[in-house]
Amino acid sequence: MNREKLDVDFPTELVREGEVQILVPKLSAFVKKLGDYAPSKAPVFYNPKMELNRDIAVLATQAYQRTVNREISICEPLAGCGVRGVRLAKEVKGVKKVVINDINAKAYQLAKHNVQINGLKKRVTVKNMDANLLLASHGAPHKRFDVIDIDPFGSPVPFMDSAVRAIRDGGLIALTATDMAPLCGVHPKACMRKYGGNPLRTEYCHELAVRLLIGCLAMTAAKYEMGIRVLFSYSTYHYVRVYAALKHGAKMADESIKSMGYVLHCFECFHRETINKPFLEGYGGKCPKCGSKMGFAGPLWLKEIFDKRFCAEMRKEFGNKTFRNIYGIHKMLALIGNEAEFDTLVTYYVVDDVCDKLGLPTVSSEKVCEALKNEGFKAIRTHFNSRGIKTDAPAEKVMQILRGLCTKNDKF
Ligand SMILES: C[S@@+](CC[C@H](N)C(=O)[O-])C[C@H]1O[C@@H](n2cnc3c(N)ncnc32)[C@H](O)[C@@H]1O
Ligand SMILES: [Zn+2]
Numbered sequence: 001m002n003r004e005k006l007d008v009d010f011p012t013e014l015v016r017e018g019e020v021q022i023l024v025p026k027l028s029a030f031v032k033k034l035g036d037y038a039p040s041k042a043p044v045f046y047n048p049k050m051e052l053n054r055d056i057a058v059l060a061t062q063a064y065q066r067t068v069n070r071e072i073s074i075c076e077p078l079a080g081c082g083v084r085g086v087r088l089a090k091e092v093k094g095v096k097k098v099v100i101n102d103i104n105a106k107a108y109q110l111a112k113h114n115v116q117i118n119g120l121k122k123r124v125t126v127k128n129m130d131a132n133l134l135l136a137s138h139g140a141p142h143k144r145f146d147v148i149d150i151d152p153f154g155s156p157v158p159f160m161d162s163a164v165r166a167i168r169d170g171g172l173i174a175l176t177a178t179d180m181a182p183l184c185g186v187h188p189k190a191c192m193r194k195y196g197g198n199p200l201r202t203e204y205c206h207e208l209a210v211r212l213l214i215g216c217l218a219m220t221a222a223k224y225e226m227g228i229r230v231l232f233s234y235s236t237y238h239y240v241r242v243y244a245a246l247k248h249g250a251k252m253a254d255e256s257i258k259s260m261g262y263v264l265h266c267f268e269c270f271h272r273e274t275i276n277k278p279f280l281e282g283y284g285g286k287c288p289k290c291g292s293k294m295g296f297a298g299p300l301w302l303k304e305i306f307d308k309r310f311c312a313e314m315r316k317e318f319g320n321k322t323f324r325n326i327y328g329i330h331k332m333l334a335l336i337g338n339e340a341e342f343d344t345l346v347t348y349y350v351v352d353d354v355c356d357k358l359g360l361p362t363v364s365s366e367k368v369c370e371a372l373k374n375e376g377f378k379a380i381r382t383h384f385n386s387r388g389i390k391t392d393a394p395a396e397k398v399m400q401i402l403r404g405l406c407t408k409n410d411k412f
Contacts, residue, residue, distance in 0.1 A: 006023070006109065006110075006113045007109070008043075008106060008109060008110065010025055010026075010029075010042070010043050010044075010106075011025065011026035011029040012024065012025055012026055012110075013025075013026040015048070017048075017051055017054065017083060017087065017324075018051075018054070018055065018058060018087045018090070018091050018323065019087070019090050019091050020083070020086050020087055020090050020091070020114075020118050021117060021118065022046075022081060022082070022083045022086065022114050023081070023110060023113055023114055023117065024044070024046035024081050024083070024110070025042035025043060025044050025046060025081070025110075027039065027042060027046070027048075030042045040153075043104075043106050044080060044081050044104065044106050044107045044110050045080035045081065045104075045107065045153075046080055046081045046083060049238075050151075051323075051324060051325065052236075052325050052328055052329060052332075053151070053176065053239070053241060054083065054084050054087055055321075055323045055325065055329055056232075056234070056241070056314075056329065056332075057084060057087075057088065057149060057174060058087055058088065058091045058092060058317075058321070059314045059317045059318055059321070059329075060172075060174065060231070060232055060243045060310075060314060061074065061088055061092045061095075061147055061149075061172070061174075062091075062092045062093065062314075062317045063231075063310055063313035063314045063316075063317055064146075064147065064172045064231070064243075064245075064310075065092060065093065065094040065095070066094075066313060066317075067310070067313065068146070068170065070094070071094050071095065071096035072094060072095055072096065072146035072147055073095075073096055073097045073098070073099075073145045073146050073147070074088050074089075074092075074095060074097070074098045074099070074145060074146065074147040074148075074149065075098070075099045075101070075134070075135070075138065075145040075147070075148045075149070075166070076088070076098070076099070076100050076101065076148075076149045076151070077099075077101045077131035077134050077135055077148070077150065077159065077163075078101070078102065078131050078150060078151055078152045078153075078159070079100040079101055079102045079107065079111055079126075080102060080104075080107050080111075081107060081110045081111055081114060082100045082102075082107075082110065082111030082112075082114045082115060082126065083114070084149060084151060085098050085099075085100035085111070085124065085149075086100070086111075086114050086115060086118055086120060086124065088147075088149070089115075089118075089120045089123055089124045090118055090120060091321075095123065096123065097123050097124070097125065098120075098123060098124045098125070099124075099125050099127060099134070099138075099145070100115070100124060100125070100126045100127070101126070101127040101128070101129060101131060101134050102128065103128070103129065103130055103131065104128075105128055108126060108127070108128035111126045112126045131159050131162070132158070132159060132162045135148070135159065135162035135163055135165070135166040136162050136165070136166070138166040139162070139165040139166050141168075143166075144166050144167055144168035144171065145166055145167060145168065145171060146167075146168055146171050146172065147171060147172045147173075147174070148163045148166060148167055148171070148172075148173050148174070149174040150163055150173070150174065150175050150176065151174075151176040152176065152178075153178070154177070154178055154179040155177055155178075155179045155182075155194050155195075156175040156176060156177055156213075157194045157195065157216060160175070160216065160217060160220045161220055161223075164217075164220050164221050164223075164224055164226065164246065165224060167246050169246075169247060169248040170245060170246070170247055171245065171246055172231070172243060172244070172245055172246075173217065173243075173244055173245075173246060174241070174242070174243050175213060175217065175241065175242045175244075176239050176240075176241050177209070177213050177239060177240050177241075178238060178239040179194070180209065180237075180238065180239065180240075182194060182195070182199065183195070183199055183205075183208075183209035183212055183213065183240065184199060184201065184205040184206065184208075184209055185199035185200050185201035185202075185205055185208075185297075186201065191212065194216075195212045195213065195215070195216040196215070196216055196219060196299070197212045197215055197216070197297070197298050197299050197300045198296060198297055198298060199212060199297055200263070200265055200295050200296065200297035202265050202267075202272075202295075202297075202347075203348075203349070203350040203353045203385070203388075204347045204348050204349075204350070204384065204385070204388070206235040206240065206384045206385065207235070207305075207346075207347060207348065207382075207384050208263065208297045208300065208347075209235060209240045210233045210234070210235055210240045210242060210305055211263075211297075211300040211301045211302070211305065211346075212297070212298075212300045212301075213240055213242050214228070214230055214233065214242055214244065214300070214301035214305060215260055215298070215299055215300040215301040217242065217244055218256040218257070218259065218260065218301055219257070219260070219299075221246055221253065221256065222253040222254075222256055222257055224253075225248065225249060225250045225252075225253050226246045226247060226248050226249070226252060226253055227246070227247050227249065227251075227252025227253045227254075227255050227256040228244045228245070228246055228247075228256050229244060229245045229247065229307065230242065230243070230244045230301070230303075230304055230305050230306065230307065231243045231244060231245055231306075231307045231310040232306055232307065232310055232311060232314065232336070233305045233306060234332060234336060234383055235383075235384055242305075243310075257278065258276075259276075259301055259302055259303035260276075260278055260298070260299045260300065260301060260302065261274055261275050261276040261277055261278075261298060261299065261300070261302040262274065262275045262277075262280055262283070262296050262297065262298035262299060262300070263296065263297045263298060263300070263302075263346065263347060264283065264294045264295070264296050265294060265295050265296070265297070265347075266287035266289065266290060266292055266294050266295075266395075267292070267294075267295065268287065268290050268292035269287060269289050269290040269292065269395055269396070269399075270349065270354060270357075270395035270398065270399065271287050271288070271289040271290070271294075271394070271395045271396075272347050272395070273288075274302055274346050275298075276302055278299065280296065280298075283296065289395070289396065302346060303343075304340075304343045305343065306336055306339060306340035306343060307340065308337075308340045308341060308343075311333065311336055311337045311340045312337065314333060315333050315334075315337060318330070318333060331383075332383050335381060335382065335383035336383050338380055338381070339380060339382055339383065339390065341380075342378055342380050342390060344392075345378065345380070345390040345391065345392060347390075348382045348384060348385065348388040348389055348390045348391075349388065349389050349391065349395075349398050350385050350387050350388050350389075351363060351365050351368055351387045351388075351389060351402070352387050354398060354399060354402055355402060355406070358399060358402060358403065360402055360403065360406040361406055362387075363402065363405045363406060365381060365386075365387055365388075365389055367405055368389055368398075368401060368402065368405065369381065369389055369391075371401045371404070371405060372389070372391050372393050372397075372398070372401060375393070375397070375401070377391050377392055377393040377397070378390075378391055378392045379391040379393070
């Protein structure tokens, strides 16, 4: 193979991820003191901890390709060392071309090298420009991409408009957001500025974060007369991730807007409710159950955040793969597959938080689910929180069941 010489002035090492080998900055060389976050100290970005995020991207992109059943084009406009784009080109079947881009010249060099060492030069193009400029140059109908994967530092919002304009009708947009402090309500003003919605520091703030990000995408797409269909989404402690298909048409956009609304929450008695309207009409600010002041989150996306068939397709693809983190992915796909069956349930209860507030010893989530189901309610575990339960039971019923399960406790 005729390899161009790589000339970088920092220590590197070869790592394996999925089915590719990737030259990355030698992270250990950039840790100067305890607590240093090596990926952001290195001259080119590579975060080995995001492997699961990339594994899932491979599965979702393959599931999407199978669904459309034709060759697809992919753009990764914020690529760092190129690991994600290279993996998508190598591991997803039916990919005709991938465009990898990064504004950092050293990242561009490394990504080009990684494309080369994986024998992908014919199908993968590497660019070194501003992501918005790149996407804008693909806004014309015949130049648009089937899949655009936005995986930035922090918020994907600065790239959302240009991604929406560069996606073809029916195409797939994937978004990562790592700015959890705004999305989970630590910095509500920043969330309002960026995502156009109010967050709330509740025990289910990670689900709200996903819904705020989706809501922002829906409203961005609506400006260009496009509607969205969410295929898959999830959160981890560090980030949220959303996969949505975009469909052209004013009616589709109007439908998306109808999926927007608010979540009202009482911090005193755990009561919560949704308002599926664009404005907070009828919101008196008082909890109908206990009279305390209620908080609100939104406007945000209230409808489906997973698609049952797409989840099943991803699980099928997973069966053909040998990822490093098999257990973690299996668990996530199983939980989300189940959640997709009960997608009308918005928010969840965290057993430990409710027990704590009631002064009860904590109990097993399985037992709580079982007790709720015995009383005729829906009850499932959620990937959002290992102690979280989604149910259609009202808060007072959840509390009653928890008290019942803890009868040995003197206080109750
Ligand atoms: C979180 S890293 C990308 C990680 C990569 N997607 C992965 O899976 O490993 C974000 C990257 O965006 C690049 N970047 C930041 N602003 C940019 C812009 N305006 N245009 C293009 N690249 C940009 C940074 O240089 C950095 O490499
Ligand atoms: Zn209340």
